[in-house]
Amino acid sequence: xxxxxxxxxxxxxxxxxxxxxxxxxxxxxxxxxxxxxxxxxxxxxxxxxxxxxxxxxxxxxxxxxxxxxxxxxxxxxxxxxxxxxxxxxxxxxxxxxxxxxxxxxxxxxxxxxxxxxxxxxxxxxxxxxxxxxxxxxxxxxxxxxxxxxxxxxxxxxxxxxxxxxxxxxxxxxxxxxxxxxxxxxxxxxxxxxxxxxxxxxxxxxxxxxxxxxxxxxxxxxxxxxxxxxxxxxxxxxxxxxxxxxxxxxxxxxxxxxxxxxxxxxxxxxxxx
Amino acid sequence: xxxxxxxxxxxxxxxxxxxxxxxxxxxxxxxxxxxxxxxxxxxxxxxxxxxxxxxxxxxxxxxxxxxxxxxxxxxxxxxxxxxxxxxxxxxxxxxxxxxxxxxxxxxxxxxxxxxxxxxxxxxxxxxxxxxxxxxxxxxxxxxxxxxxxxxxxxxxxxxxxxxxxxxxxxxxxxxxxxxxxxxxxxxxxxxxxxxxxxxxxxxxxxxxxxxxxxxxxxxxxxxxxxxxxxxxxxxxxxxxxxxxxxxxxxxxxxxxxxxxxxxxxxxxxxxxxxxxxxxxxxxxxxxxxxxxxxxxxxxxxxxxxxxxxxx
Numbered sequence: 001x002x003x004x005x006x007x008x009x010x011x012x013x014x015x016x017x018x019x020x021x022x023x024x025x026x027x028x029x030x031x032x033x034x035x036x037x038x039x040x041x042x043x044x045x046x047x048x049x050x051x052x053x054x055x056x057x058x059x060x061x062x063x064x065x066x067x068x069x070x071x072x073x074x075x076x077x078x079x080x081x082x083x084x085x086x087x088x089x090x091x092x093x094x095x096x097x098x099x100x101x102x103x104x105x106x107x108x109x110x111x112x113x114x115x116x117x118x119x120x121x122x123x124x125x126x127x128x129x130x131x132x133x134x135x136x137x138x139x140x141x142x143x144x145x146x147x148x149x150x151x152x153x154x155x156x157x158x159x160x161x162x163x164x165x166x167x168x169x170x171x172x173x174x175x176x177x178x179x180x181x182x183x184x185x186x187x188x189x190x191x192x193x194x195x196x197x198x199x200x201x202x203x204x205x206x207x208x209x210x211x212x213x214x215x216x217x218x219x220x221x222x223x224x225x226x227x228x229x230x231x232x233x234x235x236x237x238x239x240x241x242x243x244x245x246x247x248x249x250x251x252x253x254x255x256x257x258x259x260x261x262x263x264x265x266x267x268x269x270x271x272x
Numbered sequence: 273x274x275x276x277x278x279x280x281x282x283x284x285x286x287x288x289x290x291x292x293x294x295x296x297x298x299x300x301x302x303x304x305x306x307x308x309x310x311x312x313x314x315x316x317x318x319x320x321x322x323x324x325x326x327x328x329x330x331x332x333x334x335x336x337x338x339x340x341x342x343x344x345x346x347x348x349x350x351x352x353x354x355x356x357x358x359x360x361x362x363x364x365x366x367x368x369x370x371x372x373x374x375x376x377x378x379x380x381x382x383x384x385x386x387x388x389x390x391x392x393x394x395x396x397x398x399x400x401x402x403x404x405x406x407x408x409x410x411x412x413x414x415x416x417x418x419x420x421x422x423x424x425x426x427x428x429x430x431x432x433x434x435x436x437x438x439x440x441x442x443x444x445x446x447x448x449x450x451x452x453x454x455x456x457x458x459x460x461x462x463x464x465x466x467x468x469x470x471x472x473x474x475x476x477x478x479x480x481x482x483x484x485x486x487x488x489x490x491x492x493x494x495x496x497x498x499x500x501x502x503x504x505x506x507x508x509x510x511x512x513x514x515x516x517x518x519x520x521x522x523x524x525x526x527x528x529x530x531x532x533x534x535x536x537x538x539x540x541x542x543x544x545x546x547x548x549x550x551x552x553x554x555x556x557x558x559x560x561x562x563x564x565x566x567x568x569x570x571x572x573x574x575x576x577x578x579x580x581x582x583x
Contacts, residue, residue, distance in 0.1 A: 093495060093498070093543055093546070096495040096496075096497060096498075097493050097494065097495040097543040098543075099495075100496045101493040101495075107275055107488070108275065108492055108493065108542045109491070109542075112493060112542040112543055115542065
């Protein structure tokens with residue numbers, strides 16, 4: 001009985017080692033594919049960021065988050081032997097059973113372990129690599145890299161996301177309740193020469209206000225407004241209009257002083 | 273017996289059964305699984321579907337002690353368990369001697385079990401559960417292996433005593449026998465309506481071999497995911513309140529996993545497959561659930577509801 005147990009324990013060693021080896025190979029492949037996927041995500045994000053005038057290194061955050069989630073999910077999923085069984089249908093349900101029962105020792109378990117060990121020899125690393133996907137990812141990497149170089153060299157930009165975001169922020173400010181103390185509510189004095197003034201006499205932020213007085217709702221009753229009365233104006237014009245010279249005009253100023261007086265008045269005119 | 277020979281043994285057993293029984297492959301397999309798991313089974317089907325014949329044939333193929341109990345309403349518990357009789361010795365002294373009943377055998381055919389009174393059913397079911405019989409102040413251990421293969425028919429319910437749920441739960445399987453196909457029925461006619469030919473059956477399995485196979489059955493490993501699947505299947509019967517009023521007990525979880533192991537060994541596999549669980553779900557669960565009024569209104573049967581759960 002003891003001999004049988006020892007034999008069973010010895011038989012388990014290779015199966016445990018084989019399971020570890022398979023898990024290790026699957027983990028390595030998972031990490032490799034995760035790295036490739038993350039690289040693709042990084043380059044695509046970087047391209048998009050360059051096109052919208054944003055710093056390219058923002059793509060590092062996106063790639064980091066994606067890579068983290070990708071690795072966590074896939075490593076966890078692929079550590080399960082069911083993933084290996086998907087790739088090696090000959091071992092379907094056997095590999096999981098053996099992996100879940102490594103602590104058991106009996107005739108059937110030992111025999112199953114031998115069968116599985118034999119079957120595991122057929123497992124190849126290539127089973128876990130999708131060459132089609134790998135090729136697609138490599139092509140994507142190459143294409144996106146070329147695009148990034150071209151875009152960066154020619155300074156191509158679709159639009160400035162910073163400006164768009166700023167405008168979007170301003171748009172948001174105008175939607176609040178009116179605050180009369182707000183500096184955005186300001187009176188614009190008409191400085192133009194147009195006697196009718198500007199079309200907008202007041203601005204609320206960027207909104208132009210159009211005011212209309214309803215004749216019905218206003219305090220002024222238009223119906224009671226009478227036509228303007230004609231009024232007689234009395235003419236108060238002088239009887240005779242004539243021009244005379246002032247005394248100063250007749251003042252005789254010496255010619256020498258005349259120049260001084262002239263320059264005096266010119267200076268006054270300048271300062272005013 | 274070597275591990276590799278188990279499949280051959282079962283194939284031989286099935287082949288021998290098929291010499292007598294026509295077209296009941298699944299019923300035969302479920303009966304063998306019942307033997308492998310050291311559990312009891314109840315065969316339900318209309319009269320004339322070879323329920324009794326299949327059990328008798330199975331008993332003949334196992335070199336085990338076989339007895340038959342024909343259940344009727346006037347059958348007493350002592351008719352099953354046995355009773356004390358007065359025995360006179362040569363010296364004229366009278367003593368009580370225990371006369372074992374038909375329950376003291378390895379394979380019991382309890383024919384039309386629902387025709388016995390609840391008291392008599394209880395006596396049998398106690399023996400099934402405890403594998404011992406108590407008569408008076410004495411307890412008698414039943415010899416291993418001990419199987420009860422009971423039969424009942426779903427019609428002619430008048431004057432019958434349907435097994436209470438707690439008692440039917442002690443049967444691992446409720447095996448349903450169906451009508452044969454046209455070709456199978458033609459074969460039955462050819463075999464049994466012509467000149468009578470006696471089929472001589474030789475035992476395929478000895479008592480020790482059967483006990484060994486029973487121990488092997490429990491050793492069949494099962495993956496954790498498949499075990500969880502089996503348990504979730506059983507617990508889902510308790511959650512589907514719209515169609516199932518009372519779901520299966522944890523005994524059903526034990527039964528379904530054990531039955532799946534038996535099925536795997538019968539198929540010559542060294543591991544339990546999800547398919548084994550699916551195949552064993554119907555016979556293990558069908559007598560352990562009570563359908564709701566809504567299910568009955570929809571004219572659904574236990575098997576229909578279990579199939580819904582399997583989806």
